[in-house]
Amino acid sequence: MRLSRSLIPTLKETPAEAQIVSHRLMLRAGLIRQQSAGIYAWLPAGQRVLRNIANIVREEQDRAGAQEILMPTIQAADLWRESGRYDAYGPEMLRIRDRHDREMLYGPTNEEMLTAIMRDSVQSYRDLPQMLYHIQWKFRDEVRPRFGVLRGREFLMKDGYSFDLDYAGAVASYRRMLLAYMRTFRRLGVRAIPMRADTGPIGGDLSHEFHILAPNGESGVFYDNAFETIGLGDDTLSYDNQADLNAFFEQMTSLYAATDEKHDTEAWNNVPAQSRREGRGIEVGQIFYFGTKYSEAMGFSVVGPDGSKIHPEMGSYGIGVSRLTGAIIEASHDDAGIIWPASIAPFRTAILNLRQGDAITDTLCESLHEKLGDAALYDDRPARAGEKFADADLMGHPWQLIVGPRGAANNQVEVKNRRSGERTELSADDALTKVLG
RNA sequence: CGGGGCGUGGCGCAGCCUGGUAGCGCGCUUGUUUUGGGUACAAGAGGCCGCCGGUUCGAGUCCGGCCGCCCCGACCA
Structure with a gap:
C-alpha cells in the first residue's frame, strides 16, 4: 500500500484527551479516532491490526474444535427476562426501543441467545458436546470509559460457549480452551499469564483471567517467574489427547499466579523468594465454568440415553479483541512509538523512499514494493527523511527498508529492525530475504 | 455515581479576570531552498470561539441553562 494514497493520519502532537501511552499512540499512529466517549472508529491501519488479531483468535478457536457463528448485536429484552438478567444487569446494559416500542438491547454478551439457539436445535445427548464462538461488537455502557480502547463502551470480543453433558465433559472443554488461549496469545506475540479468578457462586477452580504484563495494567499481579520461561502451549500437545x-492444565495452574483481588499471602510465601514476581497486568481474556445456570433457567435440556432430562453444563470463554490492540501496545512500545509483534502488525515492512523523485531510488522502491505486496507500506510521500523515519517508528512496523540515493545506486538498502534498532546494509535481494524471513 | 477540570481553524494552546474588528506554534496549500532523523525563507487557505437564552450600544470575554469531553475515586473485560 502506498502511504500517499492511504488514510493513515499520523499526528505529531498528542490529542489532549489521551492520557495513557497506548491511547496516545493509537491516536498518533492514525489507528483510531474517537467518535463518542468509549466509542472509536478504526481507520485502515487500526482495522488491519484488529483483523490480524481476530484472525489468529479465529484460527486457534477453529483448531481447538470450536465452530464460528455470528449472532446479532441487538437482542430482545424478553430473552434476558428468561434468565432474569434483564433486571439484574443494571445501567451498564444499553436498552433501546424500536419503532413498535418493543424493548431491545445492545448485547453486552450472548449466553442467553446462544442457549436459546441450542434449546431450539439440540434435543439429544448424541448432539453434545458442542463448542461455539463468535467475534462480535458488544456494548457495555461503562460509567466511566477511559484509556482508549482498553476501557471502551463498544468493544470487539470473541466469546465462546461450551455445552457438555456432565461436569467431567465441562472440565475437558475448559482445559481445551486453556490450551487454545495460551496458543492464541503466544501467536499474538505477547506473554499472557493465566491467573486464578473469582468463580463467584459457582465455586471450584475453573475460572482464569489472562493478563498481559504492562506497567499501566489495571490490576496488581503476583506470579511465579517460571511463567517467563516455560513453553506456553507449544505444538507438541494435542487436543485429541x-x-x-x-498435564498442561496442571502445569499452568500449579504455578502461583493471581491478581491482587485473589492474592493469597500464605500460598505466595510458599513460592521461592527468587521466583516471586510482582507487577501490573491488563486482563485480555477470561474463561470460566458456570454449570447449568443458563440451561436450567432457560429450560434447555437434552434427552439422555436412559430417557432422562439433562441440563447441559456450560462454560464461557472471552477474549477482548479490540482491548488486545491497546494492551499489546502497552506491553510493546518505546519513546518513538509502537513496536508491533510481526504477527499482528498492520504492515510487516515499511519502505522508506528518502529521495522521492530520484529515478534510481524510485525504481528500487517500486520494485521492493511490488515484491512485498500488501504486507508492505510504501512511504512514497514527497516528504523529508526525518519525517518518514519518525512516522515509521511511530507506526511500529517490525521492519523498515530504508532506500536512499547513495545506496540505491549500488542496489543497496538499509534494513532496520524496529524492536532491536539494529540496522544492516544489504543488497536489495538480501534485504527482501531478511524481511520476509 | 461523588469530587475536580476543560470546550477557541486538522492538532497543541493563548485571549476571558478588566467586554470594543480572533491570535500563536505545529500541520495544510504554492514557490524557492534543503536533502539520511520532523530544513529555512516567502506568500496563502482555513474559525456558527460547544449550543440556547439573558445583560449590554457592543459578548470568545459577564450571567443562566443545556450538551459534550477529560481526570481522581467507586465500578468494571
Missing part, C-alpha cells in the same frame, strides 16, 4: 490437556 486428554492426557496432554490435563
